[in-house]
Amino acid sequence: MNPKSKPKIIIVGAGFGGLFATKGLIRAHADITLIDQQNYHLFQPLLYQVATAGLAPSDIAWPIRGILSKQKNVTVLLDSVNGVDLNTQEVITPQRHLAFDYLILATGARHAYFGHESWEQYAPGLKSIDDATSIRQRILMAFEKAEMTHDEIERQRLLTFVVVGAGPTGVELAGTIAELASRTLAADFRNIDSRSARVILLEAGPRVLPAMPTELTVYAEKSLTNLGVEVRLGSAVTHCDESGVMIGDEHLPSATVLWAAGVAASPAAQWLEANADRAGRVIVKADLSVPDHPNVFVIGDTAAVKDSNGKPVPGIAPAAKQQGRYVSDLLKALIEGRPKLGEFKYKHSGNLATIGRKSAVIELPFIRLTGFFAWWVWGIAHVYFLIGVHSPLLVGLSWLRQYVTYGRGSRLITGRRFNKDDV
Amino acid sequence: MNPKSKPKIIIVGAGFGGLFATKGLIRAHADITLIDQQNYHLFQPLLYQVATAGLAPSDIAWPIRGILSKQKNVTVLLDSVNGVDLNTQEVITPQRHLAFDYLILATGARHAYFGHESWEQYAPGLKSIDDATSIRQRILMAFEKAEMTHDEIERQRLLTFVVVGAGPTGVELAGTIAELASRTLAADFRNIDSRSARVILLEAGPRVLPAMPTELTVYAEKSLTNLGVEVRLGSAVTHCDESGVMIGDEHLPSATVLWAAGVAASPAAQWLEANADRAGRVIVKADLSVPDHPNVFVIGDTAAVKDSNGKPVPGIAPAAKQQGRYVSDLLKALIEGRPKLGEFKYKHSGNLATIGRKSAVIELPFIRLTGFFAWWVWGIAHVYFLIGVHSPLLVGLSWLRQYVTYGRGSRLITGRRFNKDDV
Numbered sequence: 114m115n116p117k118s119k120p121k122i123i124i125v126g127a128g129f130g131g132l133f134a135t136k137g138l139i140r141a142h143a144d145i146t147l148i149d150q151q152n153y154h155l156f157q158p159l160l161y162q163v164a165t166a167g168l169a170p171s172d173i174a175w176p177i178r179g180i181l182s183k184q185k186n187v188t189v190l191l192d193s194v195n196g197v198d199l200n201t202q203e204v205i206t207p208q209r210h211l212a213f214d215y216l217i218l219a220t221g222a223r224h225a226y227f228g229h230e231s232w233e234q235y236a237p238g239l240k241s242i243d244d245a246t247s248i249r250q251r252i253l254m255a256f257e258k259a260e261m262t263h264d265e266i267e268r269q270r271l272l273t274f275v276v277v278g279a280g281p282t283g284v285e286l287a288g289t290i291a292e293l294a295s296r297t298l299a300a301d302f303r304n305i306d307s308r309s310a311r312v313i314l315l316e317a318g319p320r321v322l323p324a325m326p327t328e329l330t331v332y333a334e335k336s337l338t339n340l341g342v343e344v345r346l347g348s349a350v351t352h353c354d355e356s357g358v359m360i361g362d363e364h365l366p367s368a369t370v371l372w373a374a375g376v377a378a379s380p381a382a383q384w385l386e387a388n389a390d391r392a393g394r395v396i397v398k399a400d401l402s403v404p405d406h407p408n409v410f411v412i413g414d415t416a417a418v419k420d421s422n423g424k425p426v427p428g429i430a431p432a433a434k435q436q437g438r439y440v441s442d443l444l445k446a447l448i449e450g451r452p453k454l455g456e457f458k459y460k461h462s463g464n465l466a467t468i469g470r471k472s473a474v475i476e477l478p479f480i481r482l483t484g485f486f487a488w489w490v491w492g493i494a495h496v497y498f499l500i501g502v503h504s505p506l507l508v509g510l511s512w513l514r515q516y517v518t519y520g521r522g523s524r525l526i527t528g529r530r531f532n533k534d535d536v
Numbered sequence: 537m538n539p540k541s542k543p544k545i546i547i548v549g550a551g552f553g554g555l556f557a558t559k560g561l562i563r564a565h566a567d568i569t570l571i572d573q574q575n576y577h578l579f580q581p582l583l584y585q586v587a588t589a590g591l592a593p594s595d596i597a598w599p600i601r602g603i604l605s606k607q608k609n610v611t612v613l614l615d616s617v618n619g620v621d622l623n624t625q626e627v628i629t630p631q632r633h634l635a636f637d638y639l640i641l642a643t644g645a646r647h648a649y650f651g652h653e654s655w656e657q658y659a660p661g662l663k664s665i666d667d668a669t670s671i672r673q674r675i676l677m678a679f680e681k682a683e684m685t686h687d688e689i690e691r692q693r694l695l696t697f698v699v700v701g702a703g704p705t706g707v708e709l710a711g712t713i714a715e716l717a718s719r720t721l722a723a724d725f726r727n728i729d730s731r732s733a734r735v736i737l738l739e740a741g742p743r744v745l746p747a748m749p750t751e752l753t754v755y756a757e758k759s760l761t762n763l764g765v766e767v768r769l770g771s772a773v774t775h776c777d778e779s780g781v782m783i784g785d786e787h788l789p790s791a792t793v794l795w796a797a798g799v800a801a802s803p804a805a806q807w808l809e810a811n812a813d814r815a816g817r818v819i820v821k822a823d824l825s826v827p828d829h830p831n832v833f834v835i836g837d838t839a840a841v842k843d844s845n846g847k848p849v850p851g852i853a854p855a856a857k858q859q860g861r862y863v864s865d866l867l868k869a870l871i872e873g874r875p876k877l878g879e880f881k882y883k884h885s886g887n888l889a890t891i892g893r894k895s896a897v898i899e900l901p902f903i904r905l906t907g908f909f910a911w912w913v914w915g916i917a918h919v920y921f922l923i924g925v926h927s928p929l930l931v932g933l934s935w936l937r938q939y940v941t942y943g944r945g946s947r948l949i950t951g952r953r954f955n956k957d958d959v
Contacts, residue, residue, distance in 0.1 A: 152676065152949045171592040176947040178724035188726040191680045191949075208684075242948065253575065257614045261631075301601035303611040524599040525665065526575045526614075 119144050120214040120448055123204050125194050126379075127154050127177045130413030130433035131219035135187055137441025141448055145187045146211060148204070152176055152191050155242060158430055158495065161282060163245035164371075165289040166253065166297075166524040170242045194220070197384040199406060215408045215447075217440055218381045218395075222414035222428060225375030225392070232353035236275075236370040239282060248371060252290065253526050255369045256310075260302045270366040272310040275358055277350050278374030279316035280323070281466040284333060286371055287314040288469040291340040297524075312342045313367075315360065317349035317374070322474065324427060325464055329474040332483045336468040350374075376428060378415040385409065390417040399456035401440055410443075412436035420459040431462050465491050542567050543637040543871055546627050548617050549802075550577050550600045553642035553836030553856035558610055560864025564871055568610045569634060571627070575599055575614050578665060581853055581918065584705060586668035587794075588712040589676065589720075589947040593665045617643070620807040622829060638831045638870075640863055641804045641818075645837035645851060648798030648815070655776035659698075659793040662705060671794060675713065676949050678792045679733075683725045693789040695733040698781055700773050701797030702739035703746070704889040707756060709794055710737040711892040714763040720947075735765045736790075738783065740772035740797070745897065747850060748887055752897040755906045759891040773797075799851060801838040808832065813840040822879035824863055833866075835859035843882040854885050888914050 120143050124131045127149040135147050153174040162168040181187050196205045197218075203210040224238030237248055252274070259271035274294075276287045294310035301307065314321070314337065320330045321337070321344060337344050345360075352359035357367040375392075382389035387403050388396045394417035395403060401416065403409045413433035418426040426432045436457060443454045463477040465487075473487040482490055543566050547554045550572040558570050576597040585591040604610050615629045620641075626633040647661030660671060675697070682694035697717075699710040717733035724730065737744070737760065743753045744760070744767060760767050768783075775782035780790040798815075805812035810826050811819045817840035818826060824839065826832045836856035841849040849855050859880060866877045886900040888910075896910035905913055 152680065152947070169592045169594040170948055174948055176724075178721075179947060182723035189724075190684070192684070257575065261613070261615070298601075300605035301599075301612075524575070524602060525593055525597055 121212060122146070122215045122217070122444065123148065123211060123213040124217045124219065125149075125204065126219035126221055126413070127151075127189075128157070128219060128221050128413060128433060129430045130221075130437040131217065132177075132180070133434045133437030134217050134219065134412065134441045135181065135437075136184070137438050138186070138444065139184050141186065141441075141445050143186060143444075143448060146190055147177065147181070147187055148190045148192050148194060148206070148211075149177060150191070150193045151241070152178065153242070154180060157240070160239055160242075160245050161285045161289060163242065164239055164248040164252070164286065165293055166249050167289065170246065174242055194384075197409075199385065199409070202408075213408075215410070215444055217410045217412060217437075218379075218384075218415065219411075219413045219433070219437065220379035220381050220415045222376045222378045222392070222394075224372050225377035226372070227375060229353070232372070235353045235355055236277060236350075236358070236372040238372040239286070250526050251369050252293070253524060256294075256298060256302065256305070256307060257526075258368070259305050261304075266366075268305065270357065271368045272305065272307075273357070273365070273367040273369075274310065274312045275365060275367040275370045276312070276314050277358070277370065277372050279314055279318075279321035279344070279346075280373060281464075283314060283316070283371075283373035284321055284337065284466050284468060286373060287312050287342045288337060288340055288467065288472075291337075291342045292469045295341055313365065314342050314344050315348045315350060315358070316344070316346050319346055321346070322464075322466055325466075325474060325476055326481065329476055329481055329483065333466065333468055333474045336472045336474075340469050376414070381411055381415045385411075387411075392417075400443060400454070401436055401457050410440045412440055418457065418459065420461070426459045427461075427464075429464075432459060435459060465494070467491055544635060545569070545638045545640070545867065546571065546634060546636040547640045547642065548572075548627065549642035549644055549836070550574075550612075551580070551642060551644050551836060551856060552853045553644075553860040554640065555600075555603070556857045556860030557640050557642065557835065557864045558604065558860075559607070560861050561609070561867065562607050564609065564864075564868050566609060566867075566871060569613055570600065570604070570610055571613045571615050571617060571629070571634075572600060573614070573616045574664070575601065576665070577603060580663070583662055583665075583668050584708040584712060586665065587662055587671040587675070587709065588716055589672050590712065593669065597665055617807075620832075622808065622832070625831075636831075638833070638867055640833045640835060640860075641802075641807075641838065642834075642836045642856070642860065643802035643804050643838045645799045645801045645815070645817075647795050648800035649795070650798060652776070655795070658776045658778055659700060659773075659781070659795040661795040662709070673949050674792050675716070676947060679717075679721060679725065679728070679730060680949075681791070682728050684727075689789075691728065693780065694791045695728065695730075696780070696788070696790040696792075697733065697735045698788060698790045698793045699735070699737050700781070700793065700795050702737050702741075702744035702767070702769075703796060704887075706737060706739070706796035707744055707760065707889050707891060709796060710735050710765045711760060711763055711890065711895075714760075714765045715892045718764055736788065737765050737767045738771045738773060738781070739767070739769050742769055744769070745887075745889055748889075748897060748899055749904065752899060752904055752906065756889065756891055756897045759895045759897075763892050799837070804834055804838045808834075810834075815840075823866060823877070824859055824880050833863045835863055841880065841882065843884070849882045850884075850887070852887070855882060858882060888917070890914055 122143050122145045124134055124147045132154050154177050156173040159173045178189050192206045203212050223240050226232050255271045259268050262268050274290050276283045291312045294307045298307040321334050322330050334344055348360045350358050357365050358370055378393035382395045395411040396417045397411050401410045414428040420426050439457045446454050465475040467473040471485050473491040475482040475487045545566050545568045547557055547570045555577050577600050579596040582596045601612050619628045626635050646663050649655050678694045682691045685691050697713050699706045714735045717730045721730040744757050745753050757767055771783045773781050780788050781793055801816035805818045818834040819840045820834050824833045837851040843849050862880045869877050888898040890896040894908050896914040898905040898910045
């Protein structure tokens with residue numbers, strides 16, 4: 114390629130990885146195309162708040178075009194991607210082939226059902242705004258139906274909420290549903306006592322938050338129990354249907370089962386015919402490029418990367434951001450003919466999870482925090498992350514509004530055609 | 537009925553009429569059941585803002601249970617109503633019969649297609665949150681598709697927005713879409729210039745805002761034209777399909793046609809087998825009761841009521857609120873054995889419409905306002921109305937946030953499964 118010509122860079126996915134790669138290229142002499150299936154960038158760490166009616170979708174999602182309107186070297190394309198042709202160096206969408214000189218795949222991950230994909234309809238996962246609003250509808254409709262039924266057994270089933278998987282998402286969902294039932298909705302119904310709802314957190318492994326140190330795990334489990342969540346460890350789900358879940362021989366009747374277990378990467382590895390790990394993540398080189406394809410990069414949740422200790426880099430937002438920034442720096446150096454950058458080095462900034470509205474556990478490189486103070490650190494850290502993308506005033510207002518309206522503002526059941534058999 | 541026993545009051549519909557009737561009965565010695573198909577009360581005057589991506593659904597809709605959680609004499613039922621049995625004095629829902637001593641029907645209105653109900657799929661109206669989010673999706677997707685197409689004629693069709701009907705909703709929709717295209721989206725696209733979009737407001741009658749004095753009509757028309765809206769008077773739509781609309785022999789190609797013409801009342805008149813006017817509104821007595829049924833009341837957009845000059849009371853929020861309050865006072869007097877209240881007297885507080893973000897026309901009993909000052913009066917009036925339902929702090933925050941995020945916050949395309957033939 115002539116170094117004077119403008120290279121074509123295609124970035125697929127506008128999550129943290131793709132967006133930070135794009136923003137990192139703001140001063141690059143290049144034609145960048147950013148492709149996403151949605152027209153918004155999603156702040157996924159707070160998605161559980163939309164699913165539990167604490168925040169509105171537009172509090173945590175922003176139009177990609179708006180974020181990038183001033184970055185004139187980027188064209189945003191609302192489109193899906195079907196594959197990549199490495200011979201012709203093209204990205205294939207349903208209606209066109211787009212040529213690239215450099216390609217960055219940041220296509221993320223979804224939940225894994227470990228070969229039981231049919232369970233998804235009974236136990237939806239939480240990855241998109243539409244997932245979140247549909248889970249919100251399920252949770253709120255369960256209370257509505259419980260208020261209306263005259264069948265005591267059915268009422269108990271409707272008031273039993275099962276969360277499968279005790280990673281951060283599962284812990285945050287379970288804690289927030291418990292608070293919704295015991296606090297937010299406590300005065301709303303006349304025939305049921307929402308506080309009698311059961312929230313059960315199932316975990317196949319021996320402890321909650323397995324990525325965290327044991328000390329924080331123990332604290333998180335105690336906090337969940339204090340909120341009224343029944344934590345059941347060593348409990349793998351063996352079957353799922355509309356009546357509830359099976360754990361071995363035990364049937365747990367529940368109208369609302371939410372899936373927060375396992376991660377399956379996007380089909381990027383298939384598109385590239387590249388080697389993948391068990392979760393389907395592309396095994397990339399130390400510069401995040403695909404073996405034998407130095408101009409194709411895979412970043413974020415769909416890449417298998419190792420840190421300097423040989424441990425896998427976790428599938429969390431800060432990791433994706435760092436990888437996006439790294440690849441944008443590497444491409445800028447390449448385009449400008451500067452010496453090639455060194456290897457990608459992951460800097461672990463910590464793990465965190467909230468448990469309800471008053472507690473959190475945080476693991477930072479030099480300190481571990483728990484309790485109400487940790488919750489505030491968590492809040493401030495999130496404001497800080499958000500300000501990376503948005504103006505401080507907007508973020509401050511959104512948060513002030515969230516704090517004031519918490520559990521009141523977004524309890525809308527939308528997108529539902531009224532159905533005779535519904536209630 | 538024994539005056540000591542607790543009468544059963546059923547209120548159908550939690551719009552302005554139904555909600556204010558319910559709140560007016562807060563101290564009534566009665567068992568009140570409020571039935572609505574949705575779990576939220578909707579501030580309909582701002583619905584056009586959701587449809588045009590200025591506000592989020594939860595900015596203008598609030599859970600009914602939350603509003604009434606402290607009013608212990610009310611049970612809220614999320615259910616649809618199929619009819620009323622006046623012989624047994626029961627309200628019929630899909631799964632149950634509910635007995636009443638007093639009944640208030642506040643079931644509202646939808647848009648009328650004047651016998652062309654099949655047009656609704658091509659030219660949706662705006663009455664619910666789901667209408668608004670689906671119109672928002674249509675408008676935003678039209679720009680997205682225009683950005684992607686290589687067909688110049690199709691691009692023009694995609695960038696032509698037609699609003700049918702120049703009442704307040706039509707005027708507000710057209711003005712806001714014009715601003716969206718000329719301001720909010722102006723920097724977002726690379727292949728199209730969103731400012732080249734055409735917004736056409738069609739009105740069958742001789743002027744816009746026909747309920748307003750001519751002077752305000754003229755001003756509104758000029759303001760619309762200044763925003764770039766093409767106002768076409770005396771233009772009745774004779775056909776609607778996916779290609780656009782017909783006005784007599786003229787075909788107007790458009791991918792986004794919105795319907796803001798005509799009003800059809802709910803089926804309350806059929807349920808009651810009562811006399812109705814041409815729009816289907818129940819013709820009620822001076823105390824808003826149904827002839828021969830002194831314990832059954834119809835209020836709001838589904839009632840035909842005359843003011844003291846013999847003119848029909850308009851189908852606007854303040855009228856519905858006044859009727860809701862009146863019926864609650866009347867019922868309280870009845871229940872407490874006090875003398876019967878006088879007739880309902882409508883107090884006209886004014887008509888208003890905004891044109892974009894900087895102009896409005898307002899007709900008050902003693903004064904007419906136009907321009908930017910009117911826009912602020914409109915804003916303050918709406919904050920005042922909202923405070924009737926919500927805490928001032930919440931309303932203030934919502935509005936501050938709206939003013940800061942205007943045209944940025946809510947441009948989300950949600951509820952859309954990605955479709956191969958889509959773009």
